[in-house]
Amino acid sequence: MITTTAYSQEYADTTVKLDEVIIATTRLKDFSSGMKITTFDSIIIDKYRFSNTAELLSLSSSFFVKSYGNGSLATVSSRGTSAAHTGIFWNGININQPNIGLSDLSLIPVSLFESIELQHGGASSLFGSGNIGGSIQLKTSGMYQNELYSSVAGSYGSFGFYNSQAKLKYSSEKFFSKTGVFIGGADNDFEFRNYTKFDNPVEKQEHSRIKQQGFMQEFGKKIVNDQFINLSVWYHDVSREIPPYLTMAKSEAIQDDQSLRSILSYAKYYNKGSINLKSAYLINNTHYIDPSTEIDSRIYTESIITEIEGGKYIGENKKLQLGINATRNIAELDAYQEVEIQDQLALFLLYSHKFPVIKWEIAVNLRQELIDGYNVPFTPSFGSEGKIWKSIYARINISKNFRIPTLNDRYWIPGGNEDLLPESGWNEEIGLIFKFEKNKTFNNITNISFYNSVIDNWILWQPGNGFWRPKNIQKVWSRGLEASHLIKMERKGMTLSLSFNYAYSLATNEKKISETDLSYHKQLIYIPKHTGNIFTCFLFLSFEITYGHVFIGNTYMNTDNSKSLVPHDLGNLSIGKSLDLKRISFWIKAEVKNIWNSDYQTIQYMPMPGRAYYISLTMKLSK
């Protein structure tokens, strides 16, 4: 796997260190030949410690994030697909809610994780249903070494923003315990110019307050030298006022979300292989109230997931892995007639082969899912990557991917359709990577990918006869280019890093709904054709200056492309200083977000904040 890491200490392929065990799936590490993977390690996670993953992805990746505002609903869209086409995984467990098939990225704080990996493009062969545009792999892990570490951090800023976190890690050679807690919120009472009213008055955003808190607790135990048990629990609680659109009179809507996620895992390592057992229990509880439309709705979902995987090295260069995944999803909603249960079983066989002489490798992944009520297609993938010449590498990947309808698609009253077919399609991509490294003081990586995929039976909710219902009505041809460039230079104690991403996404509808349907051959809504970002970091003495800039091109809001949101760009600047004493270190940072005071929207008629100021202090203690 060739990864492009934003700020890693080294660019060479990493081998597993035995004292750091990640009880996460090894699938992405060992069987992703030919796939494009972007890694955010702990260094970059530290820079985003007061942010959620929506911000991290917008500023530093080619994944497009559609956001309703600071801390409001934010969903991801990769390579021209929808939010339900990107799986979100925590230590290999899919945490997308089964009723809607997606996750709210604003409810995933970056600071809870040790690393976050983005896998671009289809990966149903590795992870099953819903991974058509890509997947986000959140990872937590512990170290089995003698250590006592604690940190406290707090940030305050404009519009009533506050975020406080504390972490405590205790570990020995046979045991570790990691605790993280956080609490945060914002009033979001920013000012904006209301151009929908006569005279364009300046108004204050109302009814947009957010409050959230949560914790993550992990335990790990090493039994003998080759067996590990791990228990992780993640709780999150948020209460949000839903702000009005400019075209509405007001909003009284409120949404409360609570989630509790737990994973218990066991791993045993042999001389030439390993066995992994994982069991997860996920609960989501949502309460939505809107007095203006007399809605009071409750959503409760549960997922019980068990996965067993066994891997074996055959000789030095070949690995074979076999696995089985059993998942039960339960959903209880006011809009369903009764409590709905869906069972899934997946069988997968993965094979990877390295050719060290020519520096190439291949991976063949086969997966078959068996799901209640569906004829699920067989989803294989083939990938290969390696060195072409000197510092030029190439990769290729072909995969079949699918997504089953969500529980809402099947059971919502009215409209739910139990006869819906799964969406499916083939994805092909090739990539070129140029790596240049000069004695660790200069690093330069350029990564270019071309992808093409056709997804058929794409589900769209269509209105008619007084209510909406989902249909397998669209065929989407998604193709494009992703380019990224990383530079890191060190000279005389100063470090300059620069990362640059650009994506060109063409995603068009290739099926007419009716003769007069003007959406045929047109770009899908809320998929901008051009997106890009740049992030630069300059370190000298104990100071750090960072600047990030995002650019989003024209985005269509209507399926006939008759109206669009104008392109916009945003810049964020921060200056920080660290003070390192023997066992304690301090870090103070001042930040200006939207420094150019851009007046922009990512959702039509939903105002966004202008320039905002933040200050933060972090204290770390370690022994």
Added chain:
Amino acid sequence: MRKVLLSILFLITLSIISGCEKNENSTNDNNGSILYETGVFVANEGLFPSGSGSISYFNRTTGSVVQDIFEKENNRPLGNIVQSMEVFNSRGYIVVNNASKVEVVQLATFKSVGVIDNLTSPRYFLGINNNKGYVSNWANQVSVVDLNNLNIIKNIQTGTGPDKMIKVNDKVFVLNIGGWSIDSTITVIDCNTDSVITTIQVAPKPDGVVEDKNGWLWVICSGHGWNGFPAPGDSEGHLMAINTDDYTIVTDIPFPNIDKHPEKLAINNTKDILYYNHPDGIFNFNISAGSLNALPLIQYTNAFYNIDFDVITGNIYASDPINYNQKGWIFRFNGSTGEKVDSFQAGIIPGNFCFE
């Protein structure tokens, strides 16, 4: 260092190139100055809950259409869910439901002259006399508005979800469609005293009302339930005729299928043939007939969203919103034969018509 600068230059170039991509706005088919006096106004709801609705203007003589005339003349969007438009005393009253307001324009120029605020999910406007008008609000009240200063004088409590209204002599009949729940009543208001006279019991979801040549009021009730999605508690539609003097139900014809609900009601220029919308198509009904027609007058591949009758051309107008997120179409049909005349494009989710 050079590579860093090149990267930045590349990104800037990209920003410029992409920013230059043409912004497609809605098309304007008309050149020169426009008077919006005689023509057909289509109220396009806009995308719920975020988009802005609009008004399309169709000129019957030239056949040309102008889109977004309010935004064109006033440089600001109308707001979310443009439910209806009424013309009264040379002014246009545009009810913007989810923005809780009525935009008032001078009809000829379509320039804004004021806004009626403090409404609660308004649906329809009805002019009463030179000094007052009524606005029905789904929050169970009809607002009495002073047309000179556009202030609300009084709110009249009605049934649940007051919707369409019709004036017969000195009385206003308000259909209580049920809002977000259910109702089966019509509130009768004395428009001299602005107070409730009585409540008439009809069938669930009274959706359309017209007055015929005999002075009777015909009401179509959709009945409760989703088309093609039967559930317990559903009820069938009804077509009823009401005597406006003593409020008795003169005729009551139930619809045969409990999972096919009729809606909307229009009447022809001689006020003796009704038209209603139905999942099977657009049906006509002669007021002297004792039963419903078995077959529709007009059939189409998709169900129409709204229908109405234009007395000037004798045509039935029907709207097709396609996928509810692109420009919709208006079809015109001959009112007697049901043959298609022509069609023109409107805005997003074209709903109610206003014929001038």
